[in-house]
Amino acid sequence: MILAVTPLAAAAVLLVTAGLIRATLDPARARRRATQGATLTAALTILVAVVSGFLTGRGHGVLLDGGTEGALTLTLLPAGLLSTTNAAIGIAGLLACALAPLASHPPRTLRRMLLVLAVAHVFVATTEPWILAALWTLSAALAWRELRATADHRATARVFGLHHAVSTACLVLGAALVATGHGGWAIPLLLAAIAIREAIVPVHGWFPTFVERAPLGMVVAFAAPQLGVYAHLELFTAGLPIATxxxxxxxxxxxxxxxxxxxxxxxxxxxxxxxxMMSQSGLVAFGLENSEPAGQIGALVTWQVLAVATSGFAMTLAALEARRGTLSLHGPGGSFARTPRMAVAFLILGFASVGLPGTLGFIAEDLLVQGSVEEYPLQAFALIIATALNGITVMRCFFALFSGSRNHVGEPDLVGRERVALTLAIAALVFTGLWPQALLALHETGAAVLSTGSH
Amino acid sequence: MTIDLLEILLAGLVAVPGLACAVLALPAWFGHRFRESTIVSIIGSAFAVTTLSAAVLVVVLLVRGETEIGAHLGEWFAFGHDRFALVLLGDRLSLPFALFSAALVGVIAAFSRRYMHQEVGFYRFYLLLCLFGLGVEIVVLAGSLDLIFLGWELVGLTSALLVAFFHERPKPVEHGLRAFLTYRVCDVGLLGAAAWLHHEVGTAQMIEGDALAPWDGLPVPSDALATAVVGLLLLWATMGKSAQVPLSGWLPRAMEGPTPSSAIFYGAISIHLGPYLLLRAAPILDASPLTAWMVVAVGAATALHANFVGRVQTDIKSVLSYASMTQVGLIFVEIGLGLRYIALAHIVGHAALRSLEILRSPNLLHDHQHLEKAIGSTLPRTGLHLEWLVPKRLQPWLYRHALERGAFDALLRDGVVGNWTRVLRGVDRIDRAWTRRLGGPSAEPPVAPPAPKEVTR
Structure with a gap:
């Protein structure tokens, strides 16, 4: 069994923070504590990824080699292509906590968010199918409990529960089959489980209503880490048959x-x-099935871009919603001049998620397209169209929310904690976008493994 | 002077505007705002250096009798077979463009100091102008289609944001979104062409042509069908950026932006990036007669359409936008017919004249009166030849066609976008109904109207 220590430490910090919040009734205090815990987690995961991966080139760093198969092996980070995943989840967690509006994120919600994030960190720390199945179930149960706890969300909870009950059952059964050496039989079950979790058409029914109704912090905590992608990588190590x-x-x-x-x-x-978010999940799902390393790595970089950029985009939306109420796109209805930093962050993060030049999103898009065109020329063209459509959505949201009106309802611009979290997210995207090779070098080994495993 | 120094100068054409963008953007994010004069000095100096560097490169190449210089800045990133090489190319096509663009951005920066003085969005205007200048330098100096795409995206984004510069009024915003939508839909062509070139040839880098080729161009796939596909995708990309029919409706609306940005974007540089790309794609046009004739057809249709429509416009910026469109249509025709040097001269001449006209457009009445005083009578009517050339029976139809801007806008809005929106909203309703069926009626909230609430954070 392989265990990565840094994600476990990150999860421990989040669990302790969740424990501290348990006794807190004051929402502002709870958010302050959650933000502190998430900041510590983000700092830890980023620091280890930078020092271990970028500076020393040690990669995932084996701390304890079990030697034989089945013996416990401890590493500093998950191997190769996943070594920066925890940092991405860490930033997503920080964004979710720091920009969480008080009205929609009481201490109970913040605690569950931290637990879901802790589960996500542990999920990418291990490769054991049975642990993955248990964490998969726990994560879905926590999000479902959050929806159940609010009377307005009961119907959404039903839709969510229905989908994720099927997804969990499929994953548990599939993981059991994998663990017992019947990987071939497990494929349809695991694919169904992952497709539901990643909201792939036509089993996506839970996702739009979840995003519409649930607190956006919980949406980010649950959806941004995209556990389905990791499950795909770990549970299909032998690769899928070509037709599948x-x-x-x-x-x-x-x-x-x-x-x-x-x-x-x-x-x-x-x-x-x-x-x-669903469209971007589709891009990742598409890219993972490439036999070209560039396409696969494009999907994985897209995964991490989404964890950071789309989370930032979503939480900026949450912060704006807290200031203005329900946000409609019927027509232009805001003023850029009142909240310039929020508008700029919204625009940069939104476009970073769809390939803004100078950010990691551009690198991800390029790798995904160039890596896919050899094997799937037509689908690669579809991917280009999807990216163009997503760009239109981002710009439409920006214009509708931040322009077209002189009205000022008193909304303030980003406050300190929001600005710090968003600055970190943007800096991470720009830094890795301008100097992507260090990140890709970390991924190289992992993608090679993936490539030889698949097909 | 060693060749290394020339490469540094070439790289500086992109690096200096990039540095200016960073110098302006980073302090603004952290709450520090430069004074107006400082902002203008930063951009003015950056583009003065860029202009000077480009001029030095042109002179050195002329003196040495060389036709091009390349700067290989290494690989930006590489993975597997996919390599993104940072190659800049300075040749007799790109250097005049780079020189002219940098000079014009500098001139516009100086001009706008008074024009935009005390404007609320002064900082934003200059930052977007600088980003635009960076995007243009990247597009014209790029040694590969991949790098062109990077600059192309920057130009599109800054263009849409500047159209919507007066963001508190709904119309500029609506027009900015329209321009962006057109750009984005057409950018599919550029990225598609780059991907297809990688698929067919293995690279999208410019290659040296035969002895008769005036400059380096895009590689040509060996398969005729693939060549036509790449060529048509590139044509599609240029149709959006250069406002060719039937996608031209955004251009007159784009004049909602500040006059200096209209001058540089839609009179001078942005609108000519389409022809620039086609000049780079000259080997593909030579190898694919279908594409070349399509370029001619699109250009001719645009020139005719814009000429007629421009004659019935009642505001000067719309007249000038259609005049731009007419000239760019003619440049397309020249490129399609293989008259590349004429097209290059036409681009530079037209860009200089049109940007000057747009910059002077706020003085229209003054200029008009000045001219009338000078000639001692009212100005003569123009376009009489059309009354003579066009049959009487056709004239009312043509007038109506011109008034309705060829009905292209209505066709796109109602026939294409409207129908697609209806279909997609139908799919969305089905999706909502399915969710309601699974979770009960309250699983899907009704579409909420905008409702400001109390501020709670």
Missing amino acids: AHGVAVFGAVTAVLAGALGTVQTDARRALAWL
């Missing part, structure tokens, strides 16, 4: 384009966000 892989790629491409198109016609900002 092509089928999955088609579903991913259809999701990317359809969700991208639907995002452009929404009149509610949260629902537009939901389709945007």
Whole structure:
């Protein structure tokens, strides 16, 4: 069994913070503590990733080699392509806590968010199917409990519960089959479980309503780490049969384009966000089925870009919602001049998630397109269309929310904690976007392994 | 002077504007705002240095009798077979463009100091202008289609944001979104062409042409069909950026932005990036007659359409935007017919004249009266030849066609975007109904109207 220590430490920090919040009734105090815990986690994961990966080139760093198969092996970080995943989850967690509005994020919600984030950190720390299945279940149960706890969200909880009960059952059964050496039989079950979790068309029904109704901090904590991607990597180590892989790629491409198109016609900002996130999930699902290393790595970099950029985009939306109320896209209804930093962060993070030059999103887009075109020329074209549609959604949201009106309802610009969290997210995206090779070098080994494993 | 120094100068054409962007953007994010004069000095100095560097490169190449210089700045990133090389190319096509663009950005920066003085968005205007200048330098000096795409995206984004510069009024915002939508839909062509070139040829880097080729160009796929596909995708990309029919409706609306940005974007540089890309794609046009004739057809249709429509416009900026469109349409025709040097001269001449006209457009009445005083009578009517050339029976139809801007806008808005929106909203309704069925009626909230609430954070 392989265990990565840094994610475990990150999870421990989050669990302790969740424990501290348990006794806190004051929402502002709870958010302050949650933000402190998330900051510590983000700092730890970023520091270890930078020092171990970028500066010393040690990669994941084996601390204790078990030697034989099945013996416990301790590493500093998850191997190769996953060594920066925890940092991405750490930043997403910080964004979720620091920009969480008090009205929609009482201490109970913050505690559950921290628990979901802790589960996500541990999830990428291990490769054991049975642990993955247990954490998968726990994560879904925590989000479901959050929805159940609010009377307004009961119906959403039903839809969520229905989908995730099926997803969990499929994953548990699939993981059991994998653990007992019946990997072939497990494939359809695992694919169904992952497709539901990643909101791939046509089993996406829970996702738009979840994003519309749930506190956005919980949406980010649950959806941004994209546990389905990691489950895909770890549970299909032998790779998918070619026909199946092509089928999955088609579903991913259809999701990317359809969700991208639907995002452009929404009149509610949260629902537009939901389709945007789904479209990007589709891109990742599509890219993972590439046999070209560049395509695979494009999908994985997209995964990490989404964890940071889309989380920032979503939480900026949450912060704006807290200031203005329900955000409609019926027409231009805001003023850029009142909240310039918030508008700029919204624009940069939104476009970073769809390939803004100078950010990691551009690198991800390029790798995904160039890596896919050899194997899936038509789907690669669909992917380009999906990216264009997502860009239209982002710009439409920006213009609708930050322009077209002189009205000022007294909304303040970003406050200190919000600015720090957003600055970190933007800096991470720009730094890795301008100097991407260090990040890609970390991933190289992992992608090679993935490549030889698949097909 | 060693060749290394020339490479540094070439790289500086991109690096200096990039540095100026960073110098302006970073302090602004952290709450520090420069004074107006400092902002203008930063951008003015950056583009003066850029202009000077480009001029030195032109002179050195002329003196040495060389046709090009390349700066290989290494690989930005590489993974597997995919390599993104940072190659800049200074040749007899790119250097005049780079020199002219940098000079014009500098001139516009100086001009706007008074024009935009005390404007609320002064800082934003200059930052976007600087980003635009950076994007243009990247596009014209790029040694590969991948790098062109990077600059192309920057130009599109800054263009849309500047159209919506007066963001508190709904119309500029609506027009900015329209321009961005057109750009984004057409950018699919550029990225698609780059991907297809990688698929067919293995690279999207400029290559040296045969002895008759005036400058380096994009590689040509061996397969005729693939060549046509790449060529048509590139044409699609240029149709959006250069406002060719039927996608031209955004251009007159884009004049909602500040006059100096309209001058540089839609009179001078941005609108000519389409022809620039086609000049770089000359080998593909030579290898694919279908593409070349399509370029001619699109250009001719645009020139005719814009000429007629421009004659019935009642505001000067719309007249000038259609005049720009007419000239760019003619440049497309020249490129499609293989008259590349003529096209290059036409671009530079037109850009200089049109940007001057747009910059002077606020003085229209003054200029008009000045001219009338000078000639001692009212100005003569123009376009009489059309009354003579066009049959009487056709004239009312043509007038109506011009008034309705060829009905292209209505066709796109209602026929294409409207229908697609209806279909997609239908799909969305089905999705909502499915969710309601699963979770009960309250699983899907009704579409909420905008409702400001109390401020709670």
